[in-house]
Amino acid sequence: MRQRAIWSAVLVVGLALAGCGSASDSGKSTSSDGKLVVWDWKSGEPFAKSYLDKAKADFKKKHPDVEVEFVAQPFDQYYTLLGAAIQSGKGPDVMLFNGGGQIRDRVDALVPLDDYVAEDKQRLAGWEAFAKDGKTYAAPVTLQGYPIYYNKAIYQKANLDPASPATTWDKFVADCAAIAKAGSKCFALGNKEGVGIQFWLSSMGSTTLTAAEYDAWIAGKRDWNSANVKRLFQTWKETGDKKMNSDGANSTAMFNDSFALFQSGKAAHVMGLMSDVGHWQDFNEFLTPEKLGVMKAPIVTAGTTPTLPYDGGIGYAVAKWTKDPKVAADLARSLSSADALKAFYADAGAIAADTTIDVSQAGPAVATIVGELKTGKPALHVALSSKTLDLMGRLSQQLLSGSVTVDEVVKQLAASDQAG
Amino acid sequence: MPIGNTQPSVRPASAGRAGGAAVTPAAHRSGARPRRTRGGLGAERYAPYILVLPAVLIIVLLRLYPLLLGVNFSFTGDGEQNGTAVGFGNYRELFADPLFQTALSNVGLLVLLLPVAVAIPGLLATFIYLRVPGHRFYRSVYFFPAVLSPVIVGAIFNLLLAFDGPLNAVLGSFGVGPVDWLGDPDIAMFMVVGVHIWATFGMALVVFLAGFATLDAALLDAARVDGATLRQVVWHVIIPALSRTIQFVFVTTMIGMLTSMFGLLYIMTSGGPEGSTYLPEFYIWKQQGQMNRPALASAASTILFMIMLVVGLLQIKLLERSGKED
Structure with a gap:
C-alpha cells in the first residue's frame, strides 16, 4: 500500500512536471510546428499500440510538423488529476473522457467541436453522451451498451432452439424452467455492488416501458408510479422468486465473478457489456463465437419493440487553453478515424463508435450487436443520479431477499430522484 | 519530561x-x-x-x-450550495438517512461484541501461558494473520464464504443447507466482525502474553497448592492480576474496530447486502468519493470524531480508576 502510494506520488509529480513542460512548449511555438499533449488512461496498455499508431499516422498526414505526445494516467486518479489541470488552466491539449456525467460536468474547460467534426457525424455513433445543451464536446471512440448474451450450448442441452430465443417474457420464463431442469441457472447475476439492477433496468427497459415512457425517462420526466416502471422491478423480483438467478446473487461481485459464471457455462444468460470488460471478446476465452448468442430483450409489455440500450463509451475532447483548436480537433478526429477505430476494435475487443467497421470476422454475437446500433437508445440507468443508483442497488438486494415490496421501492426511488 | x-x-x-x-x-x-x-x-x-x-x-x-x-x-453545502452556510442541514440529513442510522447501530453492535473480541485472545493467551501441549506452535501461528493486509484477508474469506465456497460445501456434507454468509443482511455483519477479530487478535494476544510475563508465578503456585481448579485460577488470580492489560486491550481493540475495518468492508461486502454492513468510516468514504458530497461526509466525520472522543474519554476514566485500585 505504502509502496503504491509512493509510486503514485512519483507518477503524479512526474506527470505534473511533464504537463507543465508541454504546456509551456506549446505556448512558445506556433501551431504549425508545435506539440500536442494527450491525456488518457489507455495508451499505456499493449492493446492500444496499433490503435495509436494508426491515429498518429492519420494525423501526421494532415499536420506533419506537429508532434504528439501521449501521457497515460492511472484511471483511478484520472479525473482528480484532470480537475487540477482544469483549475490551473493549463494541461493537455486533447484528453480522453467517459461519456455522460464525467464530460458534462467539465464542459466549461472544453472547446465545442461541432464545426470541426461535421464530416464524422454520420460515420460515428454515440455523440449524445458527449453533448451538452446541443453542443458536442468529444469525438466518440467506443460505445458502451448492455446486450443480453446467451449460451447456445445450454439451450441445446435444454432442448431449446438456440437460433430463436424467447421473444416474450412468459416464454422466456418457461425457457428458464427448461434450462433449470437441464441443470443450469437462467441468469448469471452479481448484485453485490447493486449494479445488477442497473443492467436489468437498461436491458429490459425497451420492452417494458412504452416508447413514450422511455423517451420521457431519458428526458428526465420519470413517472415512477406508472404500471410499467413498477413492472420493471416486478420482473426483477420474479427472477429472484423463481430462482432464475445464480445462487447468492447478493454476495456475488458482478466484476468479474458473475461473468465468470456465465463463461464457465453455469448459467445460460448474462446481461453484459459491449466494451472494456464482460463482453463478447472476454467470453470468447471459454465460449467459442459459435456458442455465444446475443438476444433481444423479451417483450414484457405488449406493443413494445426491443432496442439495444447504449451510450457513447469514451471519446477525445479538446481543451479550451490549447493554442490552435483546429489542430487539436484534427487530432481528436484522427483518434476516431476509421483505421484507428478498426485497430481498437480488433485489439481491445471494444465496439467502436464507427458503425461502418466490418465485424463479420468476430462471430455472430458482435454482428448482432452492431446491427442493432442503428435503432438503439440511451440506457435508462445512465440517466439516474449516482445517489438514486446507490439507493436502487440496495433496494434491489432487498427485492431479491424479499424484505421490501415493489411499491415501497418505487416510492423511495421517486423521492430520491426528485430530490436529486 | x-x-x-x-x-x-x-x-x-x-x-x-x-x-x-x-x-x-x-x-x-x-x-x-x-x-x-x-x-x-x-x-x-x-x-x-x-x-x-x-x-x-x-x-x-x-x-x-x-x-x-x-x-x-460540515456546516456548508454541497454541489451548487458549495461554500454557503447551511447550519445544521447536513446533520439533519445525516440523522434522517437510514443508511447512517444503520452505520451508527453497527457501531453499537461493535461495542457489544467487544468483550468477545477481548476474551478470545485473553483465553488463548492463558492457555499458552499455562503451557498446553503445543503452546510454542500456537504462539507463532496465532500471530500469522496479524501480518496480512485486510485486503488479502478479505479476499481469502470472500472465497471461503462464497455461496458455492468450501464452507458451504463442508456444511453440505453434514446435510446442512447452504448459507449466504455475505449475502444475508442478518449474518453479513457478524461475518465481517468475525473475520476482523480473526485477523487482528494476534496483536492482542502478544499484549496479553507480555502482561503474563509480569505475573508473579508464586501466586499461581500458591493457588494450585490450595487446590484451585483451572476456572478458579483464571477467575481469582489471572484476571485480577492482568486487569491493566485487559483494559489496555479493550481500548486498542475498540479503536481498531472503529477505525480499521474499512479494508475488510470494502473487499467483503462493499457495505451491503442492503446496506447492512455500513460503518461510519465506509459511509464517509462513500459520500465523499462516490456521491460527491464532501460536506456531508465531513459532517459524518465530525460525528465519528465525537463518538471516538466519548469512547476514548470513558476508557481513560476506566483506566484511571483501575490505576487507583492498584
Missing part, C-alpha cells in the same frame, strides 16, 4: 509539576537555585515554553486547525 532531565537549570520552573523532582538529590537543587535568582531569569522562565513550541505548533497547525476546518466545512 526530557526538558527537566537534559536541562537541570530549568528544573525548578517545572518542579511543581514533575513528580520526578522528588527524587532529585537536594544538593543539585540547591546548586541551581542561586543561579536562577542571580540573572537570566526571563530566558530561563520562557525556555520550556520555547522548547515545547515546535511540538505545540505542529499539533495546532497540522491537527487542531484542520480539525476545526473540517468541522466548519
Whole structure:
C-alpha cells in the first residue's frame, strides 16, 4: 500500500512536471510546428499500440510538423488529476473522457467541436453522451451498451432452439424452467455492488416501458408510479422468486465473478457489456463465437419493440487553453478515424463508435450487436443520479431477499430522484 | 519530561509539576537555585515554553486547525450550495438517512461484541501461558494473520464464504443447507466482525502474553497448592492480576474496530447486502468519493470524531480508576 502510494506520488509529480513542460512548449511555438499533449488512461496498455499508431499516422498526414505526445494516467486518479489541470488552466491539449456525467460536468474547460467534426457525424455513433445543451464536446471512440448474451450450448442441452430465443417474457420464463431442469441457472447475476439492477433496468427497459415512457425517462420526466416502471422491478423480483438467478446473487461481485459464471457455462444468460470488460471478446476465452448468442430483450409489455440500450463509451475532447483548436480537433478526429477505430476494435475487443467497421470476422454475437446500433437508445440507468443508483442497488438486494415490496421501492426511488 | 532531565537549570520552573523532582538529590537543587535568582531569569522562565513550541505548533497547525476546518466545512453545502452556510442541514440529513442510522447501530453492535473480541485472545493467551501441549506452535501461528493486509484477508474469506465456497460445501456434507454468509443482511455483519477479530487478535494476544510475563508465578503456585481448579485460577488470580492489560486491550481493540475495518468492508461486502454492513468510516468514504458530497461526509466525520472522543474519554476514566485500585 505504502509502496503504491509512493509510486503514485512519483507518477503524479512526474506527470505534473511533464504537463507543465508541454504546456509551456506549446505556448512558445506556433501551431504549425508545435506539440500536442494527450491525456488518457489507455495508451499505456499493449492493446492500444496499433490503435495509436494508426491515429498518429492519420494525423501526421494532415499536420506533419506537429508532434504528439501521449501521457497515460492511472484511471483511478484520472479525473482528480484532470480537475487540477482544469483549475490551473493549463494541461493537455486533447484528453480522453467517459461519456455522460464525467464530460458534462467539465464542459466549461472544453472547446465545442461541432464545426470541426461535421464530416464524422454520420460515420460515428454515440455523440449524445458527449453533448451538452446541443453542443458536442468529444469525438466518440467506443460505445458502451448492455446486450443480453446467451449460451447456445445450454439451450441445446435444454432442448431449446438456440437460433430463436424467447421473444416474450412468459416464454422466456418457461425457457428458464427448461434450462433449470437441464441443470443450469437462467441468469448469471452479481448484485453485490447493486449494479445488477442497473443492467436489468437498461436491458429490459425497451420492452417494458412504452416508447413514450422511455423517451420521457431519458428526458428526465420519470413517472415512477406508472404500471410499467413498477413492472420493471416486478420482473426483477420474479427472477429472484423463481430462482432464475445464480445462487447468492447478493454476495456475488458482478466484476468479474458473475461473468465468470456465465463463461464457465453455469448459467445460460448474462446481461453484459459491449466494451472494456464482460463482453463478447472476454467470453470468447471459454465460449467459442459459435456458442455465444446475443438476444433481444423479451417483450414484457405488449406493443413494445426491443432496442439495444447504449451510450457513447469514451471519446477525445479538446481543451479550451490549447493554442490552435483546429489542430487539436484534427487530432481528436484522427483518434476516431476509421483505421484507428478498426485497430481498437480488433485489439481491445471494444465496439467502436464507427458503425461502418466490418465485424463479420468476430462471430455472430458482435454482428448482432452492431446491427442493432442503428435503432438503439440511451440506457435508462445512465440517466439516474449516482445517489438514486446507490439507493436502487440496495433496494434491489432487498427485492431479491424479499424484505421490501415493489411499491415501497418505487416510492423511495421517486423521492430520491426528485430530490436529486 | 526530557526538558527537566537534559536541562537541570530549568528544573525548578517545572518542579511543581514533575513528580520526578522528588527524587532529585537536594544538593543539585540547591546548586541551581542561586543561579536562577542571580540573572537570566526571563530566558530561563520562557525556555520550556520555547522548547515545547515546535511540538505545540505542529499539533495546532497540522491537527487542531484542520480539525476545526473540517468541522466548519460540515456546516456548508454541497454541489451548487458549495461554500454557503447551511447550519445544521447536513446533520439533519445525516440523522434522517437510514443508511447512517444503520452505520451508527453497527457501531453499537461493535461495542457489544467487544468483550468477545477481548476474551478470545485473553483465553488463548492463558492457555499458552499455562503451557498446553503445543503452546510454542500456537504462539507463532496465532500471530500469522496479524501480518496480512485486510485486503488479502478479505479476499481469502470472500472465497471461503462464497455461496458455492468450501464452507458451504463442508456444511453440505453434514446435510446442512447452504448459507449466504455475505449475502444475508442478518449474518453479513457478524461475518465481517468475525473475520476482523480473526485477523487482528494476534496483536492482542502478544499484549496479553507480555502482561503474563509480569505475573508473579508464586501466586499461581500458591493457588494450585490450595487446590484451585483451572476456572478458579483464571477467575481469582489471572484476571485480577492482568486487569491493566485487559483494559489496555479493550481500548486498542475498540479503536481498531472503529477505525480499521474499512479494508475488510470494502473487499467483503462493499457495505451491503442492503446496506447492512455500513460503518461510519465506509459511509464517509462513500459520500465523499462516490456521491460527491464532501460536506456531508465531513459532517459524518465530525460525528465519528465525537463518538471516538466519548469512547476514548470513558476508557481513560476506566483506566484511571483501575490505576487507583492498584
